[in-house]
Amino acid sequence: MFLNPNVENVYTEKTDGGKTSTAFIDEEEKEKFDKPGNIIEEKTIILKISENESYNYKLEFRQKGLVIKPLDNSSGYFADLNKSVVIKSAITEIKNIAGYLKNQIKTIIFDLANKF
Numbered sequence: 013m014f015l016n017p018n019v020e021n022v023y024t025e026k027t028d029g030g031k032t033s034t035a036f037i038d039e040e041e042k043e044k045f046d047k048p049g050n051i052i053e054e055k056t057i058i059l060k061i062s063e064n065e066s067y068n069y070k071l072e073f074r075q076k077g078l079v080i081k082p083l084d085n086s087s088g089y090f091a092d093l094n095k096s097v098v099i100k101s102a103i104t105e106i107k108n109i110a111g112y113l114k115n116q117i118k119t120i121i122f123d124l125a126n127k128f
Contacts, residue, residue: 048077
């Protein structure tokens with residue numbers, strides 16, 4: 013599903029006042045969790061599915077990962093049901109960032125905390 017062999021896991025997180033609150037399956041998963049690091053670049057994308065269907069996301073390219081933030085409710089709902097489609101689109105955007113390699117991505121986080 014990850015489309016990138018370096019990605020260790022995909023997390024859906026809810027943030028609470030800027031603090032990461034990720035639910036881990038077990039202690040082993042918690043130990044493997046690698047924080048994505050500081051933001052290198054941010055980009056807003058429109059994921060166009062069809063002529064009348066598109067979704068908006070803010071991508072935060074970080075030192076060791078990617079944070080995907082839906083910009084509205086329908087984009088959040090789509091991301092929750094179609095993570096691999098959104099990840100593929102986000103990874104495609106990486107080629108547009110000078111010096112950023114997709115093999116840097118170890119962790120992908122969907123930040124679905126924002127309510128619109």
